[in-house]
Amino acid sequence: MSDPGEALANAKAAADRIVKAKRLNACLTPPKELRQSLQKQGQAAHPSGVLYGMPVAVKDNICTLEFTTTCGSKILAGYRSPYEATAVAKLKAAGALVAGKTNCDEFGMGSSTEHSAYGRALHPFDKTRVPGGSSGGSAALVAAGAVPAGLGSETGGSVRQPASFCGIVGIKPTYGRVSRYGLVAFGSSLDQIGVFGRSVHDAARVLSVISGRDPRDSTCEARDPLRLPTVPESLQGFVIGIAKEYFPPDLDPAVRRACDRAIRVLKELGAAVREVSLPHTQYAVPTYYIIAPAEASSNLARYDGARYGPRYDGALDLRTLYRTTRGEGFGPEVRRRILVGTYVLSSGYYDAYYRRAQQMRALIAQDFRNVFDRGVDLLFTPTTPTPAFKAGEKLADPVAMYLSDIFVVTANLAGLPAMSLPIGRIKGLPIGGQLIGQAFLEDEMIEAAYALERMVPGAEDA
Amino acid sequence: MSVTHEEVLTIARLAELDVDEATLPVLTEQMSRILEFVAQIGAVPASESAKPFVPGPDAVRFRPDEVKPWPLAFGPDKLAPAFRGGFFLVPRLGQFEEEDQ
Amino acid sequence: MTAGGGWETVIGLETHVQLRTASKMFCGCSAAFGAPPNTNVCPVCLGLPGALPVPNEQALKLAVRAALALGCTLHPKSVFARKNYFYPDLPKGYQISQFEQPLATDGALSYLSPDRGLTTATIVRLHVEEDAGKSLHDRFPKQTAIDLNRCGVPLIEIVTGPDFRSPQEARRYLQTLKQVLEYAGISDCDMEKGSLRVDANVSVRRAGEAALGTKTEVKNINSFAYVEKALSVERDRQVALLEGGGTVAQQTLLYDSKTSGVRPQRSKEESHDYRYFPDPDLPPLVLTEEFVAQQQAQLPELPAKKRERFMTQYALGVADADVLTGDRAVADYYEAVVHAGADTKLAANWVINEVLGDAKTHQEQLRVPPGALAQLIGLVRGGTLSQQAAKRVFAEVAERGGEPRNVAEALGVVQVADSGVVARWVSEVLGAHQQEVTRYKSGEIKLLPFFVGQVMKLSGGKADPKLAQKILEEKLAA
Numbered sequence A: 001m002s003d004p005g006e007a008l009a010n011a012k013a014a015a016d017r018i019v020k021a022k023r024l025n026a027c028l029t030p031p032k033e034l035r036q037s038l039q040k041q042g043q044a045a046h047p048s049g050v051l052y053g054m055p056v057a058v059k060d061n062i063c064t065l066e067f068t069t070t071c072g073s074k075i076l077a078g079y080r081s082p083y084e085a086t087a088v089a090k091l092k093a094a095g096a097l098v099a100g101k102t103n104c105d106e107f108g109m110g111s112s113t114e115h116s117a118y119g120r121a122l123h124p125f126d127k128t129r130v131p132g133g134s135s136g137g138s139a140a141l142v143a144a145g146a147v148p149a150g151l152g153s154e155t156g157g158s159v160r161q162p163a164s165f166c167g168i169v170g171i172k173p174t175y176g177r178v179s180r181y182g183l184v185a186f187g188s189s190l191d192q193i194g195v196f197g198r199s200v201h202d203a204a205r206v207l208s209v210i211s212g213r214d215p216r217d218s219t220c221e222a223r224d225p226l227r228l229p230t231v232p233e234s235l236q237g238f239v240i241g242i243a244k245e246y247f248p249p250d251l252d253p254a255v256r257r258a259c260d261r262a263i264r265v266l267k268e269l270g271a272a273v274r275e276v277s278l279p280h281t282q283y284a285v286p287t288y289y290i291i292a293p294a295e296a297s298s299n300l301a302r303y304d305g306a307r308y309g310p311r312y313d314g315a316l317d318l319r320t321l322y323r324t325t326r327g328e329g330f331g332p333e334v335r336r337r338i339l340v341g342t343y344v345l346s347s348g349y350y351d352a353y354y355r356r357a358q359q360m361r362a363l364i365a366q367d368f369r370n371v372f373d374r375g376v377d378l379l380f381t382p383t384t385p386t387p388a389f390k391a392g393e394k395l396a397d398p399v400a401m402y403l404s405d406i407f408v409v410t411a412n413l414a415g416l417p418a419m420s421l422p423i424g425r426i427k428g429l430p431i432g433g434q435l436i437g438q439a440f441l442e443d444e445m446i447e448a449a450y451a452l453e454r455m456v457p458g459a460e461d462a
Numbered sequence B: 001m002s003v004t005h006e007e008v009l010t011i012a013r014l015a016e017l018d019v020d021e022a023t024l025p026v027l028t029e030q031m032s033r034i035l036e037f038v039a040q041i042g043a044v045p046a047s048e049s050a051k052p053f054v055p056g057p058d059a060v061r062f063r064p065d066e067v068k069p070w071p072l073a074f075g076p077d078k079l080a081p082a083f084r085g086g087f088f089l090v091p092r093l094g095q096f097e098e099e100d101q
Numbered sequence C: 001m002t003a004g005g006g007w008e009t010v011i012g013l014e015t016h017v018q019l020r021t022a023s024k025m026f027c028g029c030s031a032a033f034g035a036p037p038n039t040n041v042c043p044v045c046l047g048l049p050g051a052l053p054v055p056n057e058q059a060l061k062l063a064v065r066a067a068l069a070l071g072c073t074l075h076p077k078s079v080f081a082r083k084n085y086f087y088p089d090l091p092k093g094y095q096i097s098q099f100e101q102p103l104a105t106d107g108a109l110s111y112l113s114p115d116r117g118l119t120t121a122t123i124v125r126l127h128v129e130e131d132a133g134k135s136l137h138d139r140f141p142k143q144t145a146i147d148l149n150r151c152g153v154p155l156i157e158i159v160t161g162p163d164f165r166s167p168q169e170a171r172r173y174l175q176t177l178k179q180v181l182e183y184a185g186i187s188d189c190d191m192e193k194g195s196l197r198v199d200a201n202v203s204v205r206r207a208g209e210a211a212l213g214t215k216t217e218v219k220n221i222n223s224f225a226y227v228e229k230a231l232s233v234e235r236d237r238q239v240a241l242l243e244g245g246g247t248v249a250q251q252t253l254l255y256d257s258k259t260s261g262v263r264p265q266r267s268k269e270e271s272h273d274y275r276y277f278p279d280p281d282l283p284p285l286v287l288t289e290e291f292v293a294q295q296q297a298q299l300p301e302l303p304a305k306k307r308e309r310f311m312t313q314y315a316l317g318v319a320d321a322d323v324l325t326g327d328r329a330v331a332d333y334y335e336a337v338v339h340a341g342a343d344t345k346l347a348a349n350w351v352i353n354e355v356l357g358d359a360k361t362h363q364e365q366l367r368v369p370p371g372a373l374a375q376l377i378g379l380v381r382g383g384t385l386s387q388q389a390a391k392r393v394f395a396e397v398a399e400r401g402g403e404p405r406n407v408a409e410a411l412g413v414v415q416v417a418d419s420g421v422v423a424r425w426v427s428e429v430l431g432a433h434q435q436e437v438t439r440y441k442s443g444e445i446k447l448l449p450f451f452v453g454q455v456m457k458l459s460g461g462k463a464d465p466k467l468a469q470k471i472l473e474e475k476l477a478a
């Protein structure tokens, strides 16, 4: 079906482009290793696969047999996984190439790719700014044109937020659509592997390949892979909800302008646009910052220097080994979240924090159900309150960093599919619009995105 | 909701994390701010009947009882920072030693 | 019931039982005992980054059967939870267990208490969890060696109320529990291989007091033989403390079988705060009515039921019925003997005395086939074999096999019912014991058994005793 030499040529060209984009510090794989592996993969790739020869950059918290899997952390420096993630195995089976491992906030904890033990990743268009995070490395490589697609992961917007900042398409599927086997856990009830593409089509077809059942993940639904919709002529029959909570009075006017333009396009395409309310939205970020750290504090207990990963000192007794390995191996943001998570689960605080947050999460999910039950098919919102911020700007204030995820964490809490696509630029910096869909109806969301992508001038100032 | 230095140290011990003297004040202050921030959900009237929401399948699926381990490309000896005679090795800890001896 | 001096002992037990599965609880690794270290391991049970648990169907079936066997209320929805703590043989830093919503609660197990007769222990909860690995502290100097083969092996934890009033009761409960679990094929309950482990909560109080005393937890009781010993040691320690005006400290103690003493487990700096929360990697465990019914159908008749049935169906006393139903194989054996035509009471005596006696010295094997035993019992009843001779035949059949009838003949122990032959033996005996004959004739008729015994002796056990007695009576009356 494809030219058998095509993959090898693609592999070589991708390696060249990724190495050329080195200044972004988006790819953690050393150039020599990258070239060698891509050459080998290019030769071995299966020509009948639907992604034959497509280089896909993979976030460094997804296990691959190629390259190390460090999660952007010192505690996994040099770690090679003896198995690969289901999503990666599916990509390879479809003929795709693992085009290096990409920089990220340590264990996915961050919104700027500044919290990486291997240095911050740079925004592809403005090196003083962040590419977003935590999947900033994959986003930057795709935006820089080094690879057509990349894998990221989301716990609270970590694909959509960098997609918005970098001006590309980022999709987070429904929780349970893609296997988490081999995705290094951060907040297990929130985590999903997501995809980046330069176009809706590239992102969607990669998502389709990695989706579907997996006997190794109990939380993965036993469903067939996502079927790709065709590009629609119009959005006749679609009801798009605009939730007022996502357009607060203090929203950046330029972001509002870009959204208004996109909403006009939706109407022109024949969609019915309806104002709706999701009353518990304001509690999403605090709810998220209880549940995610709580789960993380448990998920990250395994990094103790006993079975894998480096040991930092502590050769004399076990407790010292634990404390120094974890104390040295984890960066400050991870340490903070482990402590917060440990605190909210600890005896005497569980009810006030964790149990409460679970109830809050139910109310947030119910908000969405109420809207969808009343005939709304999709919600349209800004992805981020602002374009890419300056590096260092929010480092000293963790809460301010958390609030930059205000529009994206809800979909993770409710387990819904959501995506970001470019809807314009503000002083040259991209800004994304978000579509939030109903569970397992990614096809409808992607259909709307196809239409929007064609009609909204994503690369033009709003 | 603010936390004290002592509480931070207690939690750090529970989480097996070294916290040095120098970072303790900053960490305490940041943790207090984060906890204050997230505690705002306590202001919403609690509905006791609210079932916690968990995404994913409603019921767990079972695996047949077959000896069929998910494969490892290489053994634990290649992973471990210390491995001898088939065992992972860690330094002893007095208070942990008692159990099996 | 009391520990002497007016003290009452209160004991509750937490028993961990390994379920009889081929593979582990959450991964496809072998659950077999005894493999070289760290060979039955995979990404899941090594706790590698990114690995996820998938529960074993058979383990759940066995856990449900256990809950049914113990009369528990099964919950249609239960939840796996993480128990978080750091320990080198716990690779994920948490154990997958159940906490707020366990599989089953509110069961009961009745057992024969040596003090109180048939007694009921309450089962507070029964939940599913995974085992940890093994830490070896004496393998290498200054190092702890970790073997993760056992890590992830499926367990159920069975927690009783503070129901036992003596170490003996606790031991009888455990034996009964083991019986039930073995019967139902749930576990092989081998304490030496660690497939049954028990922790005990022990406290004492003044007889008649309602409030419970401060309890200690006794761990590391790794053999059935030590259960009673360990609990007695701890009870005595507490009584001595209180009588000396001291107080009992709530703590965890380890039993040391070498010194027959308990010593405190050096406590962690923090009190245990396991930070339980629902495991987000595992959706709720939902039991359909159909699934539960299927497991119910898989349960055999359990010891208590069987004991009752034996008592009514075979007209046995509680003690005999208890022994015969203690082991499923023995109960089945007994019933096979009865079905082969043996008298129920004689069969019970034979099984309890000869068969189990023989089994004790021959690796618990029931060496005489049930059909053969039934035949043997028939031979005794029909007067072909004396009780004495039958025991010899039994031993011979057990050792070398064969039909009891043929074996008896080959041994030359078949009873002689030829009146001419027996009469000759009688004459000889009477001739040799003139004095006794005189005494008999003067009214001392209680000497009759003596003459019968002498005839039996003379005949080498072959004379039919009934016939011998008849001829004796005739001749002595003449």
Ligand SMILES: [Mg+2]
Pocket: C016, C097, C129, C157
């Ligand atoms: Mg337990």
Ligand SMILES: [Zn+2]
Pocket: B069, C024, C027, C028, C029, C040, C041, C042, C043, C044, C045, C046, C152
């Ligand atoms: Zn395993």
